[in-house]
Amino acid sequence: MLRDLGYVSVLLLTWTAGVPAQKVVSIPATPACAKCAVQLSAVARLGNADDPAGFGFLAYVVRTGRGQFLVSSDPFIGEIFVYDRSGKFVRSIGRRGGGPGEFNGTARLVVDAQDTVRAVEAGLRYHVIAPDHTIKRSTQLGGRVVDLVAEPDGKLFAATQGTVGAEVTTLSFFDLAGQRSKTFGNLPSSSSLDEQRRHVAIGPNGNRWSLSPANYVLERWLPDGTSAQKLTADRDWLRETNQPAGDARERKPPNRLRGLLVDAQGRLYVFVIVADANWKPIGQNPDPEPNKVFDTLIEVIDPKAGTLLARTRVDLIVMPMHGTFAYSTLEDDVGERRLQVWNVSLLQR
Numbered sequence: 126m127l128r129d130l131g132y133v134s135v136l137l138l139t140w141t142a143g144v145p146a147q148k149v150v151s152i153p154a155t156p157a158c159a160k161c162a163v164q165l166s167a168v169a170r171l172g173n174a175d176d177p178a179g180f181g182f183l184a185y186v187v188r189t190g191r192g193q194f195l196v197s198s199d200p201f202i203g204e205i206f207v208y209d210r211s212g213k214f215v216r217s218i219g220r221r222g223g224g225p226g227e228f229n230g231t232a233r234l235v236v237d238a239q240d241t242v243r244a245v246e247a248g249l250r251y252h253v254i255a256p257d258h259t260i261k262r263s264t265q266l267g268g269r270v271v272d273l274v275a276e277p278d279g280k281l282f283a284a285t286q287g288t289v290g291a292e293v294t295t296l297s298f299f300d301l302a303g304q305r306s307k308t309f310g311n312l313p314s315s316s317s318l319d320e321q322r323r324h325v326a327i328g329p330n331g332n333r334w335s336l337s338p339a340n341y342v343l344e345r346w347l348p349d350g351t352s353a354q355k356l357t358a359d360r361d362w363l364r365e366t367n368q369p370a371g372d373a374r375e376r377k378p379p380n381r382l383r384g385l386l387v388d389a390q391g392r393l394y395v396f397v398i399v400a401d402a403n404w405k406p407i408g409q410n411p412d413p414e415p416n417k418v419f420d421t422l423i424e425v426i427d428p429k430a431g432t433l434l435a436r437t438r439v440d441l442i443v444m445p446m447h448g449t450f451a452y453s454t455l456e457d458d459v460g461e462r463r464l465q466v467w468n469v470s471l472l473q474r
Contacts, residue, residue, distance in 0.1 A: 150431040151357040157430075163394070163423045163437035164472040166448065169212040171196065171464040176214040180462045182415055183444070186452050187236040188466065189256070189412040192214065195242055196464065197232045205232060205244065207258060218258050226252070226260040234269070235447065238277035243303075245270055251303035267304035268297055272384075274327045274447060280306075282333050282346075285321035296319040296335055296346065300444055309350030310335070328387030329448070336395065338382040343393065345428065356428060373418050375398070375406050380422070384445040384471060391429065396445050397422040402438070414456060416441040425471050435471060443467065 170180065171194055184198040192210030195218075203221025205228075208214055215454040232244035232252065237388050240256040244407035249264040271294060274280075281299035285308065296310035313320045324336040341363060345354040362380050378402050388392040401420050407413060421443040425434040443451050453465045 131249075134185065140276070149228065149355045149357055152356055152426055152431060152433050152435065154358070154360060156435050157427075157432040158434045158473065159424070160474040161435035162472045163425060163435055163439075164470050165439065165443065165451070165467040166470065168337070168466040168468050169194065169208070169210060171212045171425070171466065172214065172461075173206045173212075173463075174457075174459070174461065178204070178214055178217065180454055180464050182454050182462065184452065184454065184464060185232065185234045186446050186450075186466065187234045187242060188446065188448075188450050189236055189240040189242070190238070191240060191256075194466065195234055195236075195254075197228075197234055197244065199231050202231055205234070216258065218254060219252075219260065223415045225263040227263070231256075233272055233273060235275035235281070237275040237279040239279065241279055243275060243279065243281065245273060251381065257424065264303060267299060268308075270297075271322055272325050274325050274403060276327065277331075282325055282327055283326055283336065286321075294323055296323060296325070296350070298350070307350050309346070310344075310352075321463055324384040326385045326387050326393075326445075326447075327388050332387065332391060334393065336382060336385050336389060340381060341395075343385070345425070348404075352370065354428060358395075358424075358426075362422075363397075373400070374408060374413065377404055377406075378419070383421075385409075386445045386449055386451065388470070389447050391427075392434065392471060393426040393428055394445070394449075395424045395426065396443065396451070397424070398442060399438075401433070402440070416453070416455070423469070443469075 145439045181199040186196050188194050194208040196206045205218040207216050208361045223229050228246050230247040232246045234244050236242045242254040244252040248269040249266050251264050253262040255261050269286040270283040271286050273281050279301050283297050285297040297305050298307040301304045308353045320339045322338050326334045335344050341358040343356040344352050347353050367431050383396040399420050419442050421439045441453050443453050445451050449469050451467045451469050454462050457463050
């Protein structure tokens with residue numbers, strides 16, 4: 126798991142109308158707002174000792190408009206767990222298997238504006254979960270996805286794999302039936318997995334963004350698949366991103382761009398998993414708490430101004446969800462893993 130973490134490493138019409146030929150904007154490394162910082166506000170802690178459910182270190186988590194949370198996690202393949210807004214376990218959905226309403230792999234979860242959750246298992250099997258938690262449809266997705274987000278109407282904006290060749294990633298839109306309706310974006314020629322991957326996010330005004338985890342390239346996309354804006358960031362602390370990850374207990378892991386969120390003002394929050402500030406080799410035994418091995422850097426970018434607003438380091442691993450939500454997994458006093466959901470915002474002091 127620690128090895129994997131090393132790898133784990135439109136208001137468009139108003140914003141883009143009359144935009145001249147696109148130019149690439151480089152985001153400076155020095156924050157423009159010296160008194161700004163990223164703030165993590167606790168939303169809910171999921172799970173307690175009486176729950177039949179549990180979590181692994183990594184999970185897929187969504188929060189519905191009604192405040193419920195749905196969670197899919199590796200140790201509990203076959204089930205999606207539901208929690209209320211206070212973090213109390215409500216029920217599980219599904220069971221292990223390959224039939225309708227069954228899961229044979231950890232499902233990526235996304236939620237639309239109507240609280241319908243779409244679960245994509247192993248990048249290919251597509252399940253539609255209604256707001257009452259019944260599984261309405263299980264079918265094959267019309268393409269393999271490596272990251273995805275739901276449009277408000279339930280259609281998908283996704284990074285897709287295998288459009289050309291065995292391991293090539295680009296971007297796609299999928300309709301409500303899970304069929305690919307459009308493919309776009311430049312196809313990478315590199316054989317590096319990081320070069321081929323994209324993280325995706327969508328803002329409340331419909332702006333669609335992708336992030337290249339290898340090169341720190343952010344692109345904003347129009348509904349027709351046209352790239353409307355491109356931002357790049359040159360960071361000294363990402364220069365070793367292409368180095369092999371190795372075992373983070375014995376070799377200092379390279380920094381990895383992990384994903385992004387978009388807030389109501391259109392600001393971008395870029396998440397970077399980095400080695401803990403006090404990292405040192407500890408050998409393979411004992412297996413340490415991953416939050417003691419890794420930290421998270423979060424950069425806040427204003428894409429309209431082309432500036433970096435803030436950079437904050439958090440002393441644990443924080444994973445982006447959707448909207449302005451993120452999560453961490455933490456061990457409680459008896460060693461059981463709990464899931465903490467955060468709201469991520471920009472604090473202007």
